[in-house]
Amino acid sequence: MHRIVVFSEGGKILWSKETEGGESIPNSVINALIAKEFIEGSKVSTIDGYTVKVARDHQLGISTALIHPSIIQVAHADSICKDLTKVFTSVNEDSLRGNPGILAPADLDLEKFTALARVRLQDIVNESTPVPETEAENTVTEGPKRSELPAQTKQTAAAKAAAAAKKMQKKKKQQRKWDGSEDHDGPLDYSEPADESTASVYQEDVDLDYGMQSKDGFVVKELTDELNNILREDKSKNSSKADSFSFLRNIVGGKKLSEKDLGKTLSAMEDHLVNKNVAKEVATLICGEIRKDLVGRTTDSWTSVNATVRKSLARTLQKILTPTTSVDLLLQVKRSKQQGGRPYVISVVGVNGVGKSTNLGKIAFWLLQNKMKVLVAACDTFRSGAVEQLKVHVDRLRQLTERQNAGEVELFSQGYGKDAAVIAQKAVEYGQSHDFDVVLIDTAGRRHNDERLMSSLEKFGKLANPDKIIMVGEALVGTDSVAQAKNFDSAFGAQRHIDFFLISKCDTVGDMLGTLVNMTYTTKIPVLFVGVGQNYTDLRTLSVDWAVNLLLE
């Protein structure tokens, strides 16, 4: 019912153990965990109905994941992962310090680790089932029996278990007192039928004839002592040993980085980022990630601490700014055009005056250049002059495109005061019946903390149902961009998110591109376009390298 996996950053499974019985837990769960937590930088606790926990040793590149169906609970999963990572790295430290590329399970002392892991897991059982002998036996026989049941009969088994649950309730509470822990994975719902397997899960794993000698020939008592030694050992202590040539190592490299070495450089980096308009909170988090990544590592040859930190910062920024899946907007519009039916609907949202209407005009211009038939919908029914402003844009775009023999453009407007969501819906219907390829919807600017206006976005999203929602943010804004991005992203309801950002006015901030980082870091939504001026041609796709270079400058 649970699986524990130790794997390397390179993606090699070094050790894996699964309790018998039940369906086996696929690697795809671990893959999703790695993608989310290690690469995309978002926290996950459940994947596909499984609860996942992971502990990562950045220095040696080893992680331990514990996965179990969410319907059962495993106490202390967090500390199990942490401890097992520590045990694994301690037992195999020498091999792990070598090239991780040639790391092979066959070269590791897995028997020793398995033996220690057993003891660690048995410990959990002792800790969390402080029940008299007779009751303990009960739990032991219960576990395997249930998991032997074929899938179809699980339902009835669950019903039986539910009846037993009441009895368990008492025992459970007692248990809680004993282990005294607060870090359970979820609410302790005692009526949950599968709940009582918490304790039995580990029983399955532990040999019942655990005497003085384990299967592998290790003496349990010795193992326990060794385990305790490993877990007690404080790694940070060895690394703080004085190095008499540290001044030289800072030049030629090969310096082992401690918290102390990094402290100064990192706080300088943090200031640097803040100067680039990165919000303080974001800068702190980014530097925290770099610290985790670097502490205990050895600097490359001829690389100073400073350069090492810069390199790591560059990598981190690359990761933050690169989208999880690349978007080719034009290609998608073209495909939708080929299929016919509903036009491709794009809508812009954002705070007042950030450049929504202007950049909508730029997007329209680009689509017209590609011979698209574009309908521009004036759904800013709020600010006076908004419709006229858009009309000026459309008239100018029409003149330009007629001269160049490009696409066709038209304005859809119904004046002021009406519900923007309804107008948007009508615009899409009009667009469909008149064979438009694209409908571009302009919306009213709104403060991200104006609850009334923000709440109307959900209805707008439902009625207009845009293929892409673009949030426009301005590069000038700085710290406030964090809250702006968050609030707009959540305004469309739980099912709908912003698709990407367009950051306007990048021409006015020089290298202070912090807004890009703020918005992508907090929402994990990519920046697709940047606005670089007031002309229709002043729209660019984001080049990650360009942005990272400017941010590091």
Added chain:
Amino acid sequence: MMLIVSTALLGLVIALALFFVFQTKSKTSGTPTILLVGPSGSGKTSLFNLWTDVEADTVTSVVPNRCENVPLQISEDGEDTDRFTLVDLPGHEKLEHLTWAEFDPSSNVRAVLFVVDAASGQQKIAAAASQLFKLLLRTENHGINVLILANKCDLFNTMSSSRVKTILETEIGAIRSSKQQSVGEAGSDEAEERAWIGLDGKFQFEDLESVVQVLDGSVKLKKTTKWDKWLSGI
């Protein structure tokens, strides 16, 4: 006084020693290198393990795997052949900069193996084309040959290598023309010039300057003969 002098001397000696150690180390970075690139889950690490004699199951990679002196060419007379540094790169899009970093001027990339999961369906294979396109922009620039490995031919729903080729070519054709019409990238002027590969008209791998081929196989069944042969020819 003595102490200071001797410490300084010792420091100098160590610095020199370290210098030579690192000197020889940095030379090896110029050894001929073969890169394993491609979407996440296509089988790069599995193939890396196979070719480096490691038995291990795999999960998503977060960092590259690197191994030096891998004998990748089989010679018929059993003579010693060139050895390569084999690099397995993570496929997740957010980590693509790690791949591009392998093309820096000091490196010596001899060939790129682009691994695709031929059983992952038309859509997934088409999605791989955008990464392949970016890769080809670089390999064309450097005259590096690319082999596309249609992996997992053991699975029942696998596609033939010619089908994989057609899907990739069609998709790259579409991407290529759309890139031509896209708004430029921020901070670069010659973006449009760079973004074109191949000849006018329908996009075909045969029209590229470097050799680009698609060959099928299966890491799982250790069916890599076609790939081995191709590697022996580079």
